[in-house]
Amino acid sequence: MGSRDEDRFARLVREHTPAIGNYLRRRLYPLTPDHLDDLVEETMIVVWRRLKDVPPDAELPWMIGVARNVLRNARRSKNRRSAFEATLQPVADDRSAEEYVIADTNLRDALASLNDDDREFLLLNAWDGLDTHALGSLYVISTNAAAVRLSRVQSRFRELLGAADVH
Amino acid sequence: MSDFEDRLAALDPTAGQPYEHQNLESMISRVTRQSTVTKSRVWRNFQLKMAGALGASALLTAGALTTFSSGPGLAVLAISGSNNTPAPLSAKQTYSGAMEIYEVFNFSAGPGLSTATPSSPSYELQIPANGSSEAARLATIFGVSGTPVDTNGDGSDWTVTDASGGTLNYVNTSVPEWYFSSTSTAAAASSDAASLSALPSNSSVDALAQSYVAKLGYGYGLSTPGFGSSTSSTLNTDGSTASALSTSDVSYSVLVDGISTSQQLNFSVNSNDHVVSASGPAFDVGAAQNYPLQSLQAGIAALNAAQQSRFPVASSLPTTGAGANAGASATTTTTPSGPPTVNVTLDSYSLRYATYDLTDGSTWLLPVYRYAGNATNSDATTYKSSWDELAINPSYVSVSATSTSGPTKGVVNY
Numbered sequence: 001m002g003s004r005d006e007d008r009f010a011r012l013v014r015e016h017t018p019a020i021g022n023y024l025r026r027r028l029y030p031l032t033p034d035h036l037d038d039l040v041e042e043t044m045i046v047v048w049r050r051l052k053d054v055p056p057d058a059e060l061p062w063m064i065g066v067a068r069n070v071l072r073n074a075r076r077s078k079n080r081r082s083a084f085e086a087t088l089q090p091v092a093d094d095r096s097a098e099e100y101v102i103a104d105t106n107l108r109d110a111l112a113s114l115n116d117d118d119r120e121f122l123l124l125n126a127w128d129g130l131d132t133h134a135l136g137s138l139y140v141i142s143t144n145a146a147a148v149r150l151s152r153v154q155s156r157f158r159e160l161l162g163a164a165d166v167h
Numbered sequence: 168m169s170d171f172e173d174r175l176a177a178l179d180p181t182a183g184q185p186y187e188h189q190n191l192e193s194m195i196s197r198v199t200r201q202s203t204v205t206k207s208r209v210w211r212n213f214q215l216k217m218a219g220a221l222g223a224s225a226l227l228t229a230g231a232l233t234t235f236s237s238g239p240g241l242a243v244l245a246i247s248g249s250n251n252t253p254a255p256l257s258a259k260q261t262y263s264g265a266m267e268i269y270e271v272f273n274f275s276a277g278p279g280l281s282t283a284t285p286s287s288p289s290y291e292l293q294i295p296a297n298g299s300s301e302a303a304r305l306a307t308i309f310g311v312s313g314t315p316v317d318t319n320g321d322g323s324d325w326t327v328t329d330a331s332g333g334t335l336n337y338v339n340t341s342v343p344e345w346y347f348s349s350t351s352t353a354a355a356a357s358s359d360a361a362s363l364s365a366l367p368s369n370s371s372v373d374a375l376a377q378s379y380v381a382k383l384g385y386g387y388g389l390s391t392p393g394f395g396s397s398t399s400s401t402l403n404t405d406g407s408t409a410s411a412l413s414t415s416d417v418s419y420s421v422l423v424d425g426i427s428t429s430q431q432l433n434f435s436v437n438s439n440d441h442v443v444s445a446s447g448p449a450f451d452v453g454a455a456q457n458y459p460l461q462s463l464q465a466g467i468a469a470l471n472a473a474q475q476s477r478f479p480v481a482s483s484l485p486t487t488g489a490g491a492n493a494g495a496s497a498t499t500t501t502t503p504s505g506p507p508t509v510n511v512t513l514d515s516y517s518l519r520y521a522t523y524d525l526t527d528g529s530t531w532l533l534p535v536y537r538y539a540g541n542a543t544n545s546d547a548t549t550y551k552s553s554w555d556e557l558a559i560n561p562s563y564v565s566v567s568a569t570s571t572s573g574p575t576k577g578v579v580n581y
Contacts, residue, residue: 006199009195009198009199010195010199013191013194013195013198014191014195017186017188017191018185018186018187021186021187021188022181022185022186025180025181025186026179026180026181033189034189036186037188037189037194040186040188040194041194041197041198044194044195044198045198048198048199105550105552107171107174107175107178108178109552109553111178113553115429115521115522122175123175126172126175126176126179127175127176127179127181140319140321140323140324141318141319141323141324141338142318142324142326142336144326144334144336144346144348145324145336145338145346148336148346148348148444148446149344149346149446151444152431152433152446154171155416155418155431155433156418156431157171158171159393159418161171161174
């Protein structure tokens with residue numbers, strides 16, 4: 001690969017690493033800083049290898065697509081470790097137990113009531129900042145379909161949150 | 168930002184702690200110096216760390232494929248473990264979309280919970296065989312003229328558009344979905360506070376939606392409707408309103424045999440009694456398959472079993488005095504550390520249907536127990552909530568660790 005490719009890759013990394021790291025950290029927990037850096041680097045290795053496939057108008061959603069595959073592999077390894085380490089000493093973790101607690105239990109319940117796909121769709125927009133065009137790129141659906149789906153999921157979430165707040 | 172958006176933002180695990188790679192420039196240099204490899208040094212190191220922690224013991228793989236004997240005439244349901252909720256034998260509260268709360272649940276049956284084992288059939292979904300034909304049929308129902316276009320070139324997404332601003336989109340997900348929207352001038356209605364009073368009544372919107380549902384011809388039922396109204400605006404660059412549209416909205420849960428599924432049907436109607444948007448699932452159900460259900464108590468046991476591997480816990484480390492003259496043994500224990508326990512008394516349940524993808528590519532509606540009860544935190548505060556568990560007797564279920572249904576949308580395979 002030439003220096004132009006290296007320049008483009010470097011720009012992609014500097015611009016999108018925070019978003020990729022945040023995407024991974026939100027979904028695989030707990031994770032030490034070293035492990036998180038490992039997963040980010042794994043994602044960027046694929047980006048480098050497939051640099052010519054990165055669409056110029058949808059760089060971040062494409063890279064999140066790579067990160068999702070990295071995440072899937074990482075989860076399988078984590079599940080195997082967790083199942084075994086249930087019989088062993090706890091692994092040292094940088095976070096205290098208090099930092100795990102979420103106070104807004106109604107919001108948590110409403111999120112849990114969504115199915116996996118809808119919840120991921122909602123959070124890709126709410127947390128990872130993907131708009132309907134980016135969501136359409138990531139899910140390989142039209143922007144219109146992504147907009148309608150997002151609206152539907154948000155409406156459903158509002159209903160669930162309203163119901164949870166009643167309790 | 169709306170209230171729920173503010174609350175979601177507050178829930179973001181990375182809020183106030185944005186990610187920064189510990190040495191970004193070194194990573195760039197390292198990656199660009201690499202030659203093409205099938206597995207990166209970094210990933211191998213990560214995997215080796217995991218394998219090292221497991222030692223020489225046999226790996227305990229979540230969702231390992233196992234074979235169970237099936238009852239007469241009933242095939243084992245080979246569920247794909249990659250994309251179903253609730254996953255078999257796991258508590259719904261423990262989801263993977265956000266960080267897990269550092270707590271474990273201890274479920275028990277309350278006195279109000281029935282001791283009888285319910286029954287409920289399972290259904291394989293009947294999906295439209297041809298996406299293009301189905302898109303064309305739906306477009307005709309909604310008055311959109313045109314020929315379906317294969318939006319992505321792979322048959323997964325069909326769009327029909329016409330010059331008047333109507334769009335019909337049909338998406339071939341595991342449960343296919345259809346979407347209609349209209350931006351035609353016939354549909355447009357100006358909006359201000361006063362025009363909200365001109366919106367159609369709830370009964371009118373319900374009747375209009377039901378008339379369309381009858382034409383759609385899918386075999387599912389609908390719940391009692393939920394109503395609302397909304398106004399969406401487009402803004403000029405100076406922040407003034409360019410256009411606005413107010414609608415009466417109705418939504419239904421999709422029912423099968425009177426039991427709620429996770430699917431929704433929605434219609435939005437403007438003050439001209441014109442449908443400006445609508446969406447819903449596209450499926451019918453096949454013949455009922457009467458898979459036996461596990462008892463409600465067995466479902467609670469399964470919820471508890473799923474809690475065991477959520478977080479690593481310390482074990483006590485007893486040491487005893489050695490030798491014949493040791494006398495009374497001395498035991499030293501460490502204080503058990505680990506997540507706090509939330510005790511949950513489950514005193515009611517309801518049956519719901521959830522969609523499951525099987526490894527043969529079919530999609531099923533399977534019954535799920537939705538338990539409801541009171542949870543008591545370690546600080547004695549309480550709250551009400553619900554937890555789901557697949558109701559099918561585990562003897563008829565196997566779960567694969569990975570999906571075999573081909574590329575997954577939203578994931579870049581490499």
